[in-house]
Amino acid sequence: MKTFDAIIVGGGIIGGSLAFELATRKLSVLIIDRQVPGQEASWAAAGMLAPEPESADDIHVLPLARMSLASYPRFVEAIEDASGLAAQFRSDGTLRLYFGVDGESERDRAAACHRDAGLSTESVSIAQAREIEPSIATSATAFAWLPYECSIDPRALTHAVLTAAERKGVELRHGTAVDQVLTSNGRCDGVVAGGETSRSRHVVIAAGCFSAGVDRMSRYAPTCPVRGQIVALQPSQNAPKCVLRGHNGYVVPRNDGRVIAGSTSENAGFEKQVTAEGIEQILRAATELAPSLSSAVIVDTWSGLRPDTPDHLPILGPTDIEGLWIATGHYRNGILLAPGTARVMREWIVDGQPSLALEKFSPLRFAAEHRKAAR
Numbered sequence: 001m002k003t004f005d006a007i008i009v010g011g012g013i014i015g016g017s018l019a020f021e022l023a024t025r026k027l028s029v030l031i032i033d034r035q036v037p038g039q040e041a042s043w044a045a046a047g048m049l050a051p052e053p054e055s056a057d058d059i060h061v062l063p064l065a066r067m068s069l070a071s072y073p074r075f076v077e078a079i080e081d082a083s084g085l086a087a088q089f090r091s092d093g094t095l096r097l098y099f100g101v102d103g104e105s106e107r108d109r110a111a112a113c114h115r116d117a118g119l120s121t122e123s124v125s126i127a128q129a130r131e132i133e134p135s136i137a138t139s140a141t142a143f144a145w146l147p148y149e150c151s152i153d154p155r156a157l158t159h160a161v162l163t164a165a166e167r168k169g170v171e172l173r174h175g176t177a178v179d180q181v182l183t184s185n186g187r188c189d190g191v192v193a194g195g196e197t198s199r200s201r202h203v204v205i206a207a208g209c210f211s212a213g214v215d216r217m218s219r220y221a222p223t224c225p226v227r228g229q230i231v232a233l234q235p236s237q238n239a240p241k242c243v244l245r246g247h248n249g250y251v252v253p254r255n256d257g258r259v260i261a262g263s264t265s266e267n268a269g270f271e272k273q274v275t276a277e278g279i280e281q282i283l284r285a286a287t288e289l290a291p292s293l294s295s296a297v298i299v300d301t302w303s304g305l306r307p308d309t310p311d312h313l314p315i316l317g318p319t320d321i322e323g324l325w326i327a328t329g330h331y332r333n334g335i336l337l338a339p340g341t342a343r344v345m346r347e348w349i350v351d352g353q354p355s356l357a358l359e360k361f362s363p364l365r366f367a368a369e370h371r372k373a374a375r
């Protein structure tokens, strides 16, 4: 039986990034994934790196989001160096479009809120907006320019992260689900997957929306899936060059010329279908933002499951069992938050203390509710 410093349950962008980070600190790491890693939410994501708060919950995530975005260029460089693969990072900014009679006041409120959060969102005129991005809809009534926003191809990134981790010595075991988390003398010391026991000093649950289904983990990680559908378009002319976002959806250009349009937000359990209603909603929003997309060819559609939590905040940190850690629940922002999450979790595991205050994300915040429900 092999012993590791850390076992990570789940090889999505979160598990992969943390494995890479721990391996650079010379820890021996095993990732166990029940399928080919990187095929769930991290495969389905649009790839916007958008730190600005869109709801009251997002305010709590802002310090981690800003730190994570700031560390992206160096993170990508390290991953690309180690893997030899391109992660398709783009720092083109985002144009936010507002529609209707209240567009201008809505834009001004959002821009002021972003600036309060330390983000340099600018209100721009239609002429300025068209100069930034000629493909935009002239029916919009207000525009904001978010120059700090970036985007990335999540599939390319996740593949590069997992390759980089392997090249740093991380062992990747796939095709077997972790079905038991082992504890002895009050501490966690390994897992059982496919009948095989692996031992380690630390176990990190990073199984995305499936985390609640891992042996007894729902008390720390009561995750649930929120389905998001995506349509990939191949425009023949006047394609957007930066991310465009409105109230009803977004479009994200890729380096290969495709434009990724999203998304829905549905409670559909673990069903990953693409529906006529979902596609119709996405295409309506995409062509509202950039009317020229109405002649684009639909080249692909898919859906994925965002890992949501009861308070919509991530779940990060130690549990009340020594050696058992949680890193999940990144909901709509797991791609953005991956480098930051890997860093704070590595600081916690290796140095005993993260460099950001993360009490709001504690896995113990659900324990009382869980005990009540179990009675």
Ligand SMILES: Cc1cc2nc3c(=O)[nH]c(=O)nc-3n(C[C@H](O)[C@H](O)[C@H](O)COP(=O)(O)OP(=O)(O)OC[C@H]3O[C@@H](n4cnc5c(N)ncnc54)[C@H](O)[C@@H]3O)c2cc1C
Binding pocket: 009, 010, 011, 012, 013, 014, 015, 032, 033, 034, 035, 036, 037, 038, 039, 040, 041, 042, 043, 044, 045, 046, 047, 048, 049, 050, 176, 177, 178, 179, 206, 207, 208, 209, 210, 211, 213, 214, 227, 228, 229, 230, 262, 263, 303, 304, 305, 306, 307, 327, 328, 329, 330, 331, 332, 333, 334, 335, 336, 337
């Ligand atoms: C349509 C859509 C659009 C999105 N757009 C964006 C965006 O623009 N920007 C952004 O930042 N985020 C976005 N997200 C959110 C982002 O995709 C997620 O937050 C992120 O990918 C979560 O990563 P993860 O590693 O936690 O989970 P996942 O990628 O879901 O990985 C979890 C892994 O755990 C494995 N697993 C599960 N159970 C077990 C088990 N018992 N044993 C072993 N392995 C197990 C799974 O096989 C999987 O590989 C989007 C999501 C969707 C669905």
